[in-house]
Amino acid sequence: MSKWLVCTVGGSEAPIIETIKKEKPDNILFICSDSSQTQVEKIIAGSGYSKKFKIAVIQAYDLIDQCFIEILEAVDKNIRRGKPTIVADYTGGTKTMSAALAMAAVEKGWELCFVTGARTDLIKVQDGTQHSQRVRTDQILLYSYLNEIDRYFAKYDYQACLALVDNLREVALTPDQLKRLTAIKGILTGLDLWERFQYEAALQKLEPFARQLRAFKSELSKVYRDLENIARRMGGAVNYRISYALVHDVLLNAQRRALAGRYDDATSRLYRATELIAQVNLLNLNPPVNTGDIIIQDSWPAELQQRLENRRNPRGKIQLGLMEAFELWAQLDRNFAPIHDDWKNKLLECIKARNNSFLAHGYEPITREQYDHYFRTLKDFLLAIQESQQQVEKFDESKQWPQKLTELL
Template sequence: MPKALIVSLGGTPEPVIKSIETHRPDYLYFFSSQDSNSKEYPNVKKKLDEAGVNPKIESVIVDDVNDLVLCYDKAHEIASKIEKEGIPPDSVVVDYTGGTKNMSAALVLATVTKGYSFSYVGGKERTKDGLGIVVSGTEEVKPSLSPWQVLLVEDRKKMALFFNSYQFSAAKDIARKLTAVLGGLDKAIYESLSELIEGYRLWDSFEHKSALTTIEKSKDKLAEHLRYKADSILSGFLERVNLSLGFLKNMSDKTRNFKDIHTCLIFDLFYNAKRRAQEGKYDDAVARLYRALEMIGQVEFQKKFGCPTSDVKVEELPESLRDEMKRKHTAHDGKVRIPLYDTFRVLREANNRFGQLFFECEDEINKILAVRNSSILAHGVTPVSREAFEKLSAIVDDFLKHTGANYLVEFPKLSWE
C-alpha cells in the first residue's frame, strides 16, 4: 500500500530530511511558502538523492503565510490530492514541524479529521540553553496517533445520540464518515455498524423484510470483527440487538414473512407510534395508533368470521347486521369492505370482547378521532396535541393487554456518553 507524507517546509532542511528518511513515503507533499520552496527545496532534494530516497514529490505553495484561511485552503488541497491518489488515511503522515505558526496550525486544522497520523521533529539539544532551534544532527522524530482518535470519542457520542433518538440517517452518516477516515479493523467495525444502523432505519420505516435481512447480516459481521478487537460497549449493544432481532424474527414467522397481519405486528406499530411521540411528532403517532386500533379489529374479525374486513363473507356475519353491512359497504367490484367503526359493531354483536371494549370507550375514542380527522395528516390543518396522543395511546394499550400477548418492542441503545 503506498504511503504519503505531508511536510510543512520551513527555513531549516534537517528536520524535513530526518522526517522523510524515517517515514520513507511513496508520495511526498511539501507545504511551503514561495520563499522556503525556492531556498530549501533544492537542499532537501539533493540530500534525498544522496540518501537514495526518491518519492514522487509535489509542492503546494502558500502565497501569503500570514493568512490563516489561505493556508488552510492550500493544506486542504493537499488532502484532496491524496484522496484522488487513493491513498488510505492510515497510510498518511502529517509532519507539521516546519513553516510559520500559521502554516502549522492550518495544516493540522485541515487534516485532523482525515484519520492521518501526525509527526513532529524535535531534538535532544537546542540552542539558547534549550529555548532555541534544534541543534543539527540531534533531530528526533516524535510520531503520535492521529488526534482523530480523540475526536472519534465526540463523533461516537453524536452517533449514539442520533441513534438513540431514532435519527438513523444522521447516525449512519457519522458511521460512514468514520469508515472514510479509519483503516483496518476499525474501518470494518464501523462499516458493519453503519449497515446495522441502516437496518433499524428500515425497521422504523416498516420495511420489515429488508430490515430483518440487513440486521442479521450486519450484526454477524460486527460480532466477527469484535472477536479480534474487543469493545465492551459494542458487545453490549450487540446483546441488545439480538433481543430486538428475536422479536423481528418472530414477527416474520407469525405474519408469513410479513404478508399477513398479526397481533405482534400491532405491537410493532404501537411502539413505532411511541417513538414518534418521543420525537414530538404527535400527528404521525396518532395516525399509527389509529391504524393499530383498526388492525386489532381486523385481527379479531378474521379470527371470528374467517375472512378479512376487506372481503367480507356476509353470510358469516350476525344475521341482524348482514343486510346493513351489504348495503352500506359493497364496493364496485362486488366485495364488501367494512371500515373501523362497523368492524367493532359487528364484533360487539357477535359478543366479541374487543367489540364490547370499543363501545365502552366509544365517547373518548370519538373525541380523539375527531382530533385526528382535523389534523393535517387527515382532513384538516390542526396539529394533534400530546394530550390527544396520550389518551388514544392509553386506550390502544388497554386493548393490547386484552389480547393476552406481551410483546416488548424496544430498539437497542448505544451507550457512548
C-alpha cells in the first residue's frame, strides 16, 4: 500500500525535511500559500526526496472553514487512486492552515504527525533538535463518534448508531471506555430488535443490562407476556388475561417513526394497533374469539351465527377484517357497544386515509396532518375503552423511549 504525506508549508523547512526522512512517503502533497510554495524546492533538496510530489495552493489560508474545505478538495483532487495510507503533518504553514489540516485528518481518519524539539521560546524549536512524531487521535475520534451516536439516538435510528459503534473498532480505548462501548452496543442492539418487534431476542440481548434498564425491561417483559398470553388464549386457555401492553408498545413505536418523519410507516403501525385493540378484547372473552378463525358459539344470537356462517371461506374458516372485528366485539360485549357507536365513523375516516396511502392500497403518501389526526383519534378511542373497563394502566405518551443515551447508562 502506498503512503502519501500531506503537509502544510510555511516557516522553517527543517521540520518538514525531518518528517520526509522519517516517513519515507511514496508521494507528497504540499499544502502551501502563494508565498510559501517557493519553499518546496528547498524542502525537496534538503530531504533528498526523489519521488513524486504535488503542490496545492490554498487561497483562504487565514479563514479556517474555507481552508478546511480547500484542503479536503486538494486531497480529493490529487489522491484519487486506490486507498493509500495518508499521513498529515501539520507543523508548518499558518496557524489556520495547521488547524485546518489537523481537523481534516481527524475527520477523514488519516494518520497525524508533527515535529517537535527543544525550545527556547514559543516561536519555534531549535534547529538540530527536531524529531517527527505521530499524534494519537483516538480520544478525539471517540468523542466525535459518541456525539454522532447521540444525534442518531435522539432520532431512534439505532442502525445508524450501531454502524458508528462498529467504526470505533480500530480506535484505541481504555478498559473503562471499552466496557462502556460494549454496553452501548448491547443496548443499541436490543433496542433495535425491540423496534423491529423481535421481542424475545430483544429481551435476551438486554438481559445483561437489566439493572440500568430496569423500567425499560419491565415494559418489555409486559409486552412479551402479552404475546405469550395471546398464544395461550388462542389455544383455548382461559386462565390468562391479555393486557394493553402490546397495544401501547405499537403506539409508541408509531410515534417514534413519526418523529423521524416516516408517516407512512407510522400509520401502518397505528393500523396494527387499531387491529390489536379488537383482537385483544375478543381473545379476552370467554371463550376466546380468534378473528383469524372464528368458532361460532351456540350462545350467540341466531342472526349473528348465520351472518358469520355466510363468511366461511373455501378453507372452512371464518375470518374477520378490522371493522368487522369491532362490530363482533360490540355485539358480544354490551359495555363496548355504545363506545363502538360513538367512534365507528371517526375510525373509518382514519382508516380510509390509511387505505388510500401508498403502503396500503393507494398512491398517496401519508401527510403529517393525517398521521396526527389518526393518532389522536386512536388514542382517545383507546382511552374511552380503558376507562369503561376501569383499566389502571392507560396509554401514556410520557413512557416514550428516551432520546439521550446517557439516560440509559
